[in-house]
Amino acid sequence: MHERSLVKALIEQVCEESRNRTLGRIHEIQLQIGEFSGVEPRLVESAFEEMSSGYWDSEVRLHVEVVPLTAKCRACDETFFVQSFCFICPKCESVHVNVIAGEEMRLVSVSAERRELIR
Amino acid sequence: MTTETISIQKDLQSQRRAEADAWRQTLAERGILCVNLISSPGAGKTSLLQAMAKHWSGRPRMAVLVGDIATDRDAQRLAAWCPVKQLTTGGACHLELPLVRAGWDQLNQHDIEFLIIENVGNLVCPASHDLGEHLRVVMLSVTEGDDKPGKYPKAFRTSQACVINKLDLLPYVPFSVSAVTQDAHRVQPDLRVMTVSALTGEGVSAWCDYLIEQRQKLVCLDPVIA
Numbered sequence: 016m017h018e019r020s021l022v023k024a025l026i027e028q029v030c031e032e033s034r035n036r037t038l039g040r041i042h043e044i045q046l047q048i049g050e051f052s053g054v055e056p057r058l059v060e061s062a063f064e065e066m067s068s069g070y071w072d073s074e075v076r077l078h079v080e081v082v083p084l085t086a087k088c089r090a091c092d093e094t095f096f097v098q099s100f101c102f103i104c105p106k107c108e109s110v111h112v113n114v115i116a117g118e119e120m121r122l123v124s125v126s127a128e129r130r131e132l133i134r
Numbered sequence: 135m136t137t138e139t140i141s142i143q144k145d146l147q148s149q150r151r152a153e154a155d156a157w158r159q160t161l162a163e164r165g166i167l168c169v170n171l172i173s174s175p176g177a178g179k180t181s182l183l184q185a186m187a188k189h190w191s192g193r194p195r196m197a198v199l200v201g202d203i204a205t206d207r208d209a210q211r212l213a214a215w216c217p218v219k220q221l222t223t224g225g226a227c228h229l230e231l232p233l234v235r236a237g238w239d240q241l242n243q244h245d246i247e248f249l250i251i252e253n254v255g256n257l258v259c260p261a262s263h264d265l266g267e268h269l270r271v272v273m274l275s276v277t278e279g280d281d282k283p284g285k286y287p288k289a290f291r292t293s294q295a296c297v298i299n300k301l302d303l304l305p306y307v308p309f310s311v312s313a314v315t316q317d318a319h320r321v322q323p324d325l326r327v328m329t330v331s332a333l334t335g336e337g338v339s340a341w342c343d344y345l346i347e348q349r350q351k352l353v354c355l356d357p358v359i360a
Contacts, residue, residue, distance in 0.1 A: 017226075017228070017230075017259060017262065017263070021146060021147075024146050024149075025146055028142075028144060028146060032140075032142055032144075036140060038140065042137060045139075051287075051288065051291075052262070053258075053259070053261060053262030053288055054262070099284075100284065100287035100291070100320070100321050101320045101321070102291065102320070102321060102322065102323065103320065103323070110319070110323030110324075111323070119145060119147070120145070120146045120147055121143065121144065121145050121146065122142050122143070122144045122146055123141070123142065123143060124139050124140055124141045124142055124143075125139070125140055125142060126137060126138070126139045126140075127137065127138070127140060128136065128137050129136055129137075129138055
């Protein structure tokens with residue numbers, strides 16, 4: 016339900032970066048979505064497809080990389096993928112773990128044409 | 135023209151997070167504990183708030199912002215007990231911070247010690263929206279079944295406390311408090327699980343005491359002075 020507002024934030028962020036860095040035509044946007052971010056990649060993709068035409072004349076591809084939910088044990092330092100949302104260390108069975116990845120929605124990079132500066 | 139990949143590395147939720155943190159800080163400085171109450175529809179959020187308001191009967195002072203897709207029925211139920219403002223989302227399945235802040239501006243804020251945000255009945259989307267609360271509470275009623283924590287992990291993982299309601303119906307339904315607690319602790323080992331019956335008042339006093347304790351921790355007051 017809130018994917019549309021996140022896609023709007025994404026597009027606006029790309030537009031701002033594009034202005035600040037004086038980029039030309041944008042070909043692709045690389046995005047990371049955490050498995051536990053509460054954001055559904057397929058909904059982001061379809062919202063992007065629908066909304067991007069309102070901002071750019073030519074097609075801009077969206078590449079989504081899903082980041083697995085990853086935690087680190089505070090007791091034994093083991094880093095592990097959280098399976099079936101069980102936040103218990105598989106090595107020492109400690110329940111004291113910190114999530115270190117998998118909750119993000121990050122604009123990683125854009126592939127764009129660089130305008131030649133007039134010197 | 136050459137095409138190249140430009141690294142940006144920007145967290146798209148950082149601005150929202152910063153806004154929620156600032157709001158959380160503002161409320162803390164005013165000595166207000168903000169609670170975000172989430173559950174599925176019909177778990178008894180409004181009934182619990184009525185029971186709390188009745189138990190406290192004006193002291194400590196609580197105010198409620200209640201979210202729904204439509205109608206002000208919940209606000210009407212609470213209006214006799216405490217300052218309340220209905221937030222209608224017009225279709226959105228969760229509350230977001232700007233709507234909460236607009237509602238807060240319309241509340242009688244005098245002397246408020248607890249701000250309770252009753253989220254839209256939904257165990258999914260509200261879990262992904264920080265409303266600047268100090269305490270997130272997920273509520274579950276015994277008629278919903280004891281398999282919910284594993285099915286809605288984010289709601290449980292991001293909460294600090296879990297209230298199991300409708301304890302009065304426990305003899306009539308296949309629901310195990312220990313099974314649900316175990317399931318919830320797999321997702322969130324630090325979750326404080328409490329049982330209540332908003333209808334009979336059982337457990338409401340302990341629940342209210344827990345909130346008072348949480349507020350004391352927040353404002354770092356000596357319990358005797360507070």
